[in-house]
Amino acid sequence: VNTITCEILSTGTEIVQGLYPDTNAQMLSRRLKDLGIPVQYHTAVGDNKDTLAVALKIAHNRSNVVVMTGGLGPTEDDLTREVVSRVYNCGLKKDAQAVKMICEHFTRRRIPMPESNLIQAMVPEGCIPLYNFMGTAPGFIIHEKEKNKTIITLPGPQREWIPMFDGPVTEFLMAWFPTGILFETLVLRTINVPESKINDQISTLFGAIPGVTLGLLAKPGKVDIRITANASTREETVDLLQSARKKILACIDSKSVYAEKEDATIEETVARLLVNQRLTVSVAESCTGGLVGKRLTDIPGSSAYFKEGIIAYSNEAKIKYLGVREQILNQYGAVSGEVASEMASGMKRLSGADYAVSITGIAGPSGGTPAKPVGLVYFGLATKDYVSTRERRFTGDREMIRERAADFALDILRRACMN
């Protein structure tokens, strides 16, 4: 089993000041994970010699692989070369190939090169230089073989470090860890089951499957069950994942799993089901104001299953377009199962689609009453055979209530397609 430890160290005052999120750390983590090298820590520091040295020493002490980005430019606040040479106790030398490439870079752009740029050609003695075909500063790898430690230093801009990482760095790491991919993750994405319920259902599996780590990641209304397997061969890893997957699916309501892929959305699943069965859908939206239509048409090729929808925000619009009866509106109120039902059948009739989904609710922050509080939402589904309605009470702010209502409407469609 792989016991390599790895961390990422980002430099840049703009990161610790919160101007941008640290997407370099994110992208590097994904790439390292794909190579079977799990990341334990991310650290970001500003362009300051002392804090950078503190962070680099800690990283060097506790991890086998340190991947650094940023601070390799030609200016005062580019400190990486100097700090690395201090912490790793090695001199800097001018790399002839890097000098040549920096000069050529300026010649190609037909602008004179400021002498200060050549500082970027300085690399630690004994390192493996990583030449930069997209900018000027080379990166480098210092490999301390006897300590089983490595630092990989990359420039900050993504168009510069990505080709370095995907080329020579990946090659270096694969040569060092010739076993290949040892870690793999599978994600079971569930909807409309509370995190605590899933936790109870699979609690006996936590830590009980050798080589497998389970984690739960909850978002409002949704829980991802993350299964990570770690073994000495790829086949073993895949076997571990699949057997853990089966054990989990036996414990939970497997119908609540809407996707089994990282980042997969419920609308992607709905789109696939609709396209495969050559079905169409239309929407009649009140409180979601177009959000369900938007999400259904997020998917390329959505015109195959989505033709039209009505955003009936006011009572008048519900009557005028969808044929909701005024008497029903007066008797039950716009936020009621009865109105949701009429909205769905009206939309089905107008559109001729196989399914029509309706949503009417109170997204807040105002407009709630004790009997009909903020977060109360009714859903209708009209098919050729039946009209059904559902009631849900969501918590959270306006945005969250609307997102969860859209999720729920899409889930109604998903389950209808599965029957």
Place this chain on the structure above:
Amino acid sequence: VNTITCEILSTGTEIVQGLYPDTNAQMLSRRLKDLGIPVQYHTAVGDNKDTLAVALKIAHNRSNVVVMTGGLGPTEDDLTREVVSRVYNCGLKKDAQAVKMICEHFTRRRIPMPESNLIQAMVPEGCIPLYNFMGTAPGFIIHEKEKNKTIITLPGPQREWIPMFDGPVTEFLMAWFPTGILFETLVLRTINVPESKINDQISTLFGAIPGVTLGLLAKPGKVDIRITANASTREETVDLLQSARKKILACIDSKSVYAEKEDATIEETVARLLVNQRLTVSVAESCTGGLVGKRLTDIPGSSAYFKEGIIAYSNEAKIKYLGVREQILNQYGAVSGEVASEMASGMKRLSGADYAVSITGIAGPSGGTPAKPVGLVYFGLATKDYVSTRERRFTGDREMIRERAADFALDILRRACMN
């Protein structure tokens, strides 16, 4: 001058695995900077007791203020309470108010509460609890007065921690650092002007106003001009900001400024203009599939100005609902100024709203031709006096084209309201 040191510690396996960028750290850094507390380090660790304890000890040793997010949920991999109690050497106790709030949270949603949820009511002895009005887990502050050290522990979801931070945490920090706010930032948010143009227009102001730093932050179609002022009194800081603001507005097209507040959206401005003038709007959407309706109804109280919309994705829907003539569709194609114009006038007629906006375009990735490439979008605006159309060519993927088209439609409305 303030010599406080501060760092942010994020927990979550999804962060170190690279599933998401660490936007909590980013947003916290901005807020701390606005309070005059600069951040030196960001650290992120997975949901693992040992790495979390290592990171927390380091942070506790080197910084006065540690702000932590995540790991406060009810499940096995929520470790923050336990690790904090170990590192800070304090017991945990059940907080009665937190128990009450967690129970109420489930009662409101009318679902039974799994017993395991009450673990979230455990907080360190002697802490200041931070109650959670948007979720279940409370955060807490441990203030070690004699050591001049504080840890602020917040839940991971933004809708939960933002109200805690902006309320009691900010109050606490301001009481502790009574020097007050020394840094202030003002943001001029512009739309539909290229970054390079704005850069040229204000280039002479960069570094030319003492005490003021200018920065540009570009997103597709939008550029934020960030003005940061730093002085020894609050009044001076505000004066600096206002005089820089005036200088900038004199250099750029001031009509392109749609908001003057961090994170303010164009739909908020449109909503304010519509409400102030008691105007209403309706939408006829093709390629945006409901996105413009969704964004117009993101704003609380949107029923004052938004009553209805049609998602006319197919040609048939454009004919059936909006009365677009078949001959016009055949002659010019669905993606044309002529069809955008008929969609807008049809929607105006149907709805009786003061404005009707229409959008028809090719969001891609397929469906483009040399004459009508992916990214080509037409817009219509119908008012009581006229119908106008616009053509734009956007670059980017499907999501970006749709977002930019919605931005542009909202900007058409904004400018119409300003005339």
